[in-house]
Amino acid sequence: MRRAGCFFVFMLLIVLLAISVFIWLLATVTDSDPTQVFGVLIGLVIFFVFVRVVLGLFRSTAAPVGDLIEASGRVESGELDVQVPEHGVREVRALAHAFNSMSDRLSSTERERRRLLAEVSHELRTPLTVISGNVEAMIDGVYPADREHLERIQAEARQLERLIDDLRTISLAETGQLPLQREPTDVAALAREVAEGFQAEADSRNVKVDVSAGEDLGEQEVDARRVRQVISNLVSNSLRHTPAEGRVSVNVTGTPDGGFSLAVRDSGRGMSEDATKHAFDRFWREGEFAGAGLGLAIVRDLVAAHGGKVFIRSEPGLGTEVAATFPPAPD
Numbered sequence: 643m644r645r646a647g648c649f650f651v652f653m654l655l656i657v658l659l660a661i662s663v664f665i666w667l668l669a670t671v672t673d674s675d676p677t678q679v680f681g682v683l684i685g686l687v688i689f690f691v692f693v694r695v696v697l698g699l700f701r702s703t704a705a706p707v708g709d710l711i712e713a714s715g716r717v718e719s720g721e722l723d724v725q726v727p728e729h730g731v732r733e734v735r736a737l738a739h740a741f742n743s744m745s746d747r748l749s750s751t752e753r754e755r756r757r758l759l760a761e762v763s764h765e766l767r768t769p770l771t772v773i774s775g776n777v778e779a780m781i782d783g784v785y786p787a788d789r790e791h792l793e794r795i796q797a798e799a800r801q802l803e804r805l806i807d808d809l810r811t812i813s814l815a816e817t818g819q820l821p822l823q824r825e826p827t828d829v830a831a832l833a834r835e836v837a838e839g840f841q842a843e844a845d846s847r848n849v850k851v852d853v854s855a856g857e858d859l860g861e862q863e864v865d866a867r868r869v870r871q872v873i874s875n876l877v878s879n880s881l882r883h884t885p886a887e888g889r890v891s892v893n894v895t896g897t898p899d900g901g902f903s904l905a906v907r908d909s910g911r912g913m914s915e916d917a918t919k920h921a922f923d924r925f926w927r928e929g930e931f932a933g934a935g936l937g938l939a940i941v942r943d944l945v946a947a948h949g950g951k952v953f954i955r956s957e958p959g960l961g962t963e964v965a966a967t968f969p970p971a972p973d
Contacts, residue, residue, distance in 0.1 A: 815943030830855030863971030
């Protein structure tokens with residue numbers, strides 16, 4: 643470093659000496675005052691430095707902007723995963739970063755849209771195939787148009803209707819357009835009604851369903867129909883994953899802020915840590931179980947529409963608990 647420093651000082655002295663000799667020779671040839679020549683040279687140097695800086699700024703700005711213009715054209719043509727280098731002046735770097743973030747979101751949204759279309763098509767195809775097959779068999783005389791076969795068609799039609807309603811609910815919730823009709827509701831009584839509605843299914847599976855409620859619950863300003871849907875989806879999901887001799891527990895308690903919490907726990911086989919991370923994803927299912935994989939996604943969206951949050955706790959072999967917190971209704 644010392645040798646490099648000495649070399650730098652030596653070169654600086656050489657340059658200054660060369661400039662001094664050049665000024666003296668130019669002043670001698672032009673018969674001018676050396677200070678005037680020095681002033682002119684300083685002015686020319688400043689001018690060329692200014693031009694160099696302007697050209698450098700122009701190049702450092704024009705090139706990234708050109709990249710952005712080209713990338714925008716590619717996005718317009720349908721190539722949504724375009725990325726541009728983030729270089730240039732600070733403002734251009736910020737613009738490039740925003741463009742890359744936008745491109746990532748567009749690409750992710752497009753992938754999600756395609757996946758959703760594929761999943762919806764698959765889920766709609768199953769009941770439609772059953773309905774179409776049974777109707778064609780009746781027309782061809784393979785099946786009689788009796789009560790048994792008509793009830794099978796009706797069951798598939800209702801499954802199709804439920805799937806369409808679920809998709810509509812998710813669509814409205816994600817766009818923030820899900821209407822809530824809040825009214826004073828006895829949530830404990832609502833939970834008992836839902837449990838009674840599943841009693842026949844629970845008996846057929848030899849599973850016990852019980853409901854407990856805190857004394858401090860009181861009436862809550864909620865959309866009763868939507869809360870009923872939340873409880874129904876959670877109980878239905880728990881019954882589906884609980885073996886014979888198992889238990890599904892529904893617990894509703896008040897919270898200190900005036901809201902309430904709802905928890906549904908089962909004694910099923912539980913879920914892995916990785917599975918719990920995807921439990922609220924649309925059309926996600928672990929293993930070969932009935933259902934479209936929309937139940938927990940709808941629960942999440944309906945709870946969020948009330949301003950609440952939903953959590954899931956599960957361990958393999960120890961069952962699963964899904965808990966939701968509902969804050970008090972806004973004034």
